[in-house]
Amino acid sequence: MSAPASAPHFLSAPAGSVLLGAEIVVRALRDQGVEHIFGYPGGAILPVYDAIFQQDELHHILVRHEQGAGHAAEGYARSTGKVGCVLVTSGPGMTNVVTPMTDAMMDAIPMIIISGQVPTHLIGTDAFQEADTTGITRNCTKHNVLVKDVNELAETIHKCFHIARSGKPGPVLIDIPKDVQFGKGVYVAPDEVTKYKTYPYAIAASDPKIAAAVDLMQGAKRAVFYTGGGVINANAANDLRALVHATGFPITQTLMGLGAFPADDPLNLGMLGMHGTYEANLAMYHCDVMICIGARFDDRITGKLAEFSPNSKKIHVDVDAASINKNVRVDVGIVADAGEAIRAMLAEWQRRNAKADSAGLAKWLQKIQEWRAKDSLAYEHSETIIKPQYAIERLAHFTASQNPIISTEVGQHQMWAAQHFPFYAPNRWLTSGGLGTMGYGLPAAIGAQVAHPDALVIDIAGEASIQMNIQELSTAVQYNLPVKVFIINNEWMGMVRQWQQLIHGERYSHSYSEALPDFVKLAEAYGALGLRATRPDELDSVIAQMIAHPGPVMADIRVDPKENCFPMIPSGAPHYAMILKDGDIAPVSPEGLMMV
Numbered sequence: 175m176s177a178p179a180s181a182p183h184f185l186s187a188p189a190g191s192v193l194l195g196a197e198i199v200v201r202a203l204r205d206q207g208v209e210h211i212f213g214y215p216g217g218a219i220l221p222v223y224d225a226i227f228q229q230d231e232l233h234h235i236l237v238r239h240e241q242g243a244g245h246a247a248e249g250y251a252r253s254t255g256k257v258g259c260v261l262v263t264s265g266p267g268m269t270n271v272v273t274p275m276t277d278a279m280m281d282a283i284p285m286i287i288i289s290g291q292v293p294t295h296l297i298g299t300d301a302f303q304e305a306d307t308t309g310i311t312r313n314c315t316k317h318n319v320l321v322k323d324v325n326e327l328a329e330t331i332h333k334c335f336h337i338a339r340s341g342k343p344g345p346v347l348i349d350i351p352k353d354v355q356f357g358k359g360v361y362v363a364p365d366e367v368t369k370y371k372t373y374p375y376a377i378a379a380s381d382p383k384i385a386a387a388v389d390l391m392q393g394a395k396r397a398v399f400y401t402g403g404g405v406i407n408a409n410a411a412n413d414l415r416a417l418v419h420a421t422g423f424p425i426t427q428t429l430m431g432l433g434a435f436p437a438d439d440p441l442n443l444g445m446l447g448m449h450g451t452y453e454a455n456l457a458m459y460h461c462d463v464m465i466c467i468g469a470r471f472d473d474r475i476t477g478k479l480a481e482f483s484p485n486s487k488k489i490h491v492d493v494d495a496a497s498i499n500k501n502v503r504v505d506v507g508i509v510a511d512a513g514e515a516i517r518a519m520l521a522e523w524q525r526r527n528a529k530a531d532s533a534g535l536a537k538w539l540q541k542i543q544e545w546r547a548k549d550s551l552a553y554e555h556s557e558t559i560i561k562p563q564y565a566i567e568r569l570a571h572f573t574a575s576q577n578p579i580i581s582t583e584v585g586q587h588q589m590w591a592a593q594h595f596p597f598y599a600p601n602r603w604l605t606s607g608g609l610g611t612m613g614y615g616l617p618a619a620i621g622a623q624v625a626h627p628d629a630l631v632i633d634i635a636g637e638a639s640i641q642m643n644i645q646e647l648s649t650a651v652q653y654n655l656p657v658k659v660f661i662i663n664n665e666w667m668g669m670v671r672q673w674q675q676l677i678h679g680e681r682y683s684h685s686y687s688e689a690l691p692d693f694v695k696l697a698e699a700y701g702a703l704g705l706r707a708t709r710p711d712e713l714d715s716v717i718a719q720m721i722a723h724p725g726p727v728m729a730d731i732r733v734d735p736k737e738n739c740f741p742m743i744p745s746g747a748p749h750y751a752m753i754l755k756d757g758d759i760a761p762v763s764p765e766g767l768m769m770v
Contacts, residue, residue, distance in 0.1 A: 186231050195324040195355040196221035199288065202331040204231050205364050208259050210250065210624050211235070212243040218290030218303060221355035235624055235653060238645040239265050242617040244274020245643070248283045250617030250625045252604045253579055255282040255409060257338050258621065261450035263288045265303030268349075269310065271541040273611060275345045276314040280608025281409055281430060282345035286334060287315075293353040294322055308351040316344030322351065324359030343407055343496040372467065383508045384518045386463070387489045388528065391519075394487075395534025397423040400446065400475075401472065403430030403607070404468020404493060406600040410513030411435070414467070417520045424542055426454040426470050428646070429592055430607040437596030444543065446549075447475040448743045449589040452550035453542050455749040458483055460541075463546040467491040468512040472608065480662025481748035491515040550754055551593050551743045560710050562587065562662045562733040566594040566634065569660060570622075572717045572750040579622045581605065583615040583639030585670035586739045591634045593739075596647050613642030616659060620646055623655040630658070632697075635665040637730075638687055644696070646706035650726040651701040658720050659728040661693060662737040672738045676753070697728035705729040 184197035185204060193727050195202065199222050203211065212235045226234050237243040240262045247258030258278075262268055268289040278285045283684045291407040292301040308318045317337045331348060389396060397403075405414050411434040418425050418441055425435050426443040434441055446454035452544045458464070464486045469475070471490075476482040479502070488498075488504040491512055498507035508515050522528075552565045566587075580595060581604040582588040588605055597603050604622060606614040619633040635638075639662055650657045669686040694704030703723050707716040713731070720727045 184225070185231060185702075187361065189361060189366060189639045191361050192358050194221070194225070194362050195327055195350065195357050195359060196225040197358060198226045198327045198361050199331065199355070200229060200327050201233055201260065201350065201361055202281045205330065206335045207256070208235060211259040211261050211550075212237055212246040212250070212278075213540075214240050214243060214263070214267060214622065216267045216290065216303070216354050216761055218264035218292055219261060219267070219288075219355075220290075220306070221290070221352065221515040221664075222290070222350075234261070235649065236621075236749055237304045239643065240270035241613065242620075242643050242646040242649065244271040244285070244287070244647075245277070245611070245614050245617035246621035247275060247285050248278055248614070249284050249581060249604050249621030251621075252618070253601050253622040254625045255601065256284055256625075257335060258657050260285065261288045262287070262289050263303065264292055264307070267303075268305060268307050271353045272311065272314055273727065275347065275607075276475045277606050277609040277614065278345040279314050279316065281606065282343045282403060283345070284338040285345040286450070287345060287347040288336055289347060289349050290355070291349045291351040291710070294351045295353070295475030297351065308346065309598060309703055311347050314345070315343075318349070320346040320351075321354055323568055324357035325356045326737055327354065328362040329358060329367050332364045334361070335379045335406075344432050349382070357483070358639070380508070380510075381518070383506055384515070384522050386505045388510065388519060388522045388526065388721060390487050390489060390527045391421060391423075391465065391523070391530075392526070393531070394423070395531050396538045397421070397463040397465065397530070397724045398443075398461040398534075399423055399425035400458065400469060401425060401427075402428040402467045402469025404512045405431060405516075406468075406483070407435040408468065408493075408512035408518050409600075411600045413516040417516050420520060420523055420626055422535055423465070424457060424539065426450070426457065428475060428607070429605060431469065431596035432592060433600045433603045436598045438598065443546075445592050448477070448745070449548075449739055449741060451592065451593075451752065452548045452741055452752060453545035453754060455743065456545050458747040459543055461486045463487050463489070465489045466504075467516060470497045476502065477743050478748040482568065489606040503727050518672065520587045521552070538726070548754070550752075553656045553714050553755075556690055556734070557710060560713060560731060560733045561662065562590050562705065562737055564596050565662060565713060565733060566590050567658075568633070568713050569634070570595045571719055572714070572721060573630060573632070575752065576721075577602065578632055579604065579619070579626060581622065581631070583633070583634045583635045583642075584610045585639055585706055586664070587634055587636045587639075587662035589669075589739045590662070595634070612639040616640060616657070617646045617649075618644050619657045620650055621654055623650070623657050624653070631656075632658045632660055637666060637690055637693070638667045647697065647700045647702055647726060648729065653672065654725060656724055659726075661728065661730050662733055663690075663693070663730050664733050664737065665690065666735055672742075675738070676742065680721075688701065693730040702726040702728055703755045708732045716765045
């Protein structure tokens with residue numbers, strides 16, 4: 175009598191097979207195309223970790239802190255367009271991911287967070303490491319769910335992936351009690367799942383509103399495109415470029431939209447908003463038609479709402495209906511995927527054989543050139559001290575041929591990177607925009623490096639921000655991820671110090687870092703290469719060594735501690751009231767800035 179055939183491995187078992195809940199989790203992830211998941215084990219999620227151990231198709235990256243897992247998943251998602259995935263235990267494991275979840279919610283990053291939970295019979299008893307996960311995360315996720323029935327687990331996971339990546343992307347949390355992970359249930363494949371009828375797969379732009387938008391564009395004399403991260407999420411960068419070039423209108427981008435339009439294109443005005451360029455902000459103030467695509471009119475862009483582009487007709491394209499007229503009243507609101515809307519606008523423009531008002535556009539572009547001549551990003555060079563802008567420009571020079579992926583922490587260095595590091599393609603710029611999360615950059619760079627093992631990935635950091643998740647350097651070393659950390663070290667919480675100088679009477683309350691580590695020795699302690707530059711004539715050599723090294727590197731770039739990030743629009747001020755540099759303030763009135 176022959177021995178009975180062994181059951182197929184859970185990854186190859188046919189749909190309809192009975193599997194352990196933990197096996198269902200791993201199988202569902204693989205069937206959703208997930209290759210990497212970032213996480214940290216703990217008691218309530220150990221059954222899933224056991225299932226991971228028994229296969230080699232889903233690769234787990236062990237971080238050093240759950241916040242690092244969340245930001246790594248964000249970096250993975252932002253650099254690929256795929257859903258980033260996180261695996262954590264209950265209680266503190268889950269609460270440590272609240273910040274990345276909120277960050278992803280603000281910046282529309284698709285993410286799945288799977289958290290362990292205490293067994294169902296212990297829920298509500300204040301059991302060890304119990305937390306009200308769905309209650310805590312309700313406001314920082316696009317959707318969350320507690321799965322109490324193992325037979326609903328596979329369908330729930332597949333639906334959650336659909337929610338995370340569809341419409342306006344965002345984070346979705348799935349909380350799974352430990353007994354559900356141990357239980358047995360039927361596995362359902364993705365194509366067997368009934369989709370949410372009220373959650374459409376795609377939203378096409380409506381023809382009447384597209385026609386109305388093109389009517390405004392065709393009659394404009396001073397039009398400007400204002401685009402954000404929604405264009406990148408929609409994979410619509412090429413379509414955007416075609417539309418901009420067809421119309422000839424200038425374009426400006428938000429912090430999250432950098433890379434959707436080439437930095438060196440003559441129509442590109444650069445970034446707008448609080449630390450945007452002189453020409454971008456004045457163009458926004460004086461335009462007569464504004465075409466906003468995939469951006470949400472947040473306060474860092476609008477400044478004083480009562481004086482935000484006061485004489486323009488406004489077109490707003492957003493996949494999220496709640497964003498239309500939320501902060502700024504618009505004349506044409508189009509609820510649509512950015513790519514669908516851009517392609518529809520271009521088709522209508524071409525169908526009409528439309529042309530911009532040539533005389534008006536020529537005059538508009540000439541005025542923009544006058545504003546551009548102000549050279550608002552200029553700074554004073556030094557032969558003895560490294561200026562932060564210069565350090566970033568040299569980094570851009572040395573990496574230009576390698577199309578690097580750049581992440582940042584949050585602060586002055588983030589704004590300098592946005593201003594002085596040019597981007598020519600989408601998905602190469604990873605930063606925390608809406609939430610402004612210090613500690614984002616290093617784990618995000620690790621996530622991007624996992625997704626793109628052969629790419630040059632650099633975290634432009636500040637000496638304060640990098641310390642918030644510096645332990646993730648150990649993750650980079652363990653997995654031999656050649657992430658480069660380029661620290662703009664001015665010994666201060668730079669943006670805090672700048673505001674204290676300009677707004678709070680130079681009262682520098684707790685913004686100076688009095689006990690900084692030796693970053694070179696710290697890098698070496700983790701097993702990475704540590705480098706340092708203290709003078710301009712040392713900078714190029716350090717950058718070259720950093721790029722050439724095959725493993726992780728931390729470069730400590732000592733810069734001018736007194737340098738401020740300009741231009742700057744004080745919070746709540748209008749676009750024309752820019753501080754251009756120390757002692758150089760733009761007119762407090764728009765009079766004289768615009769042509770007659």
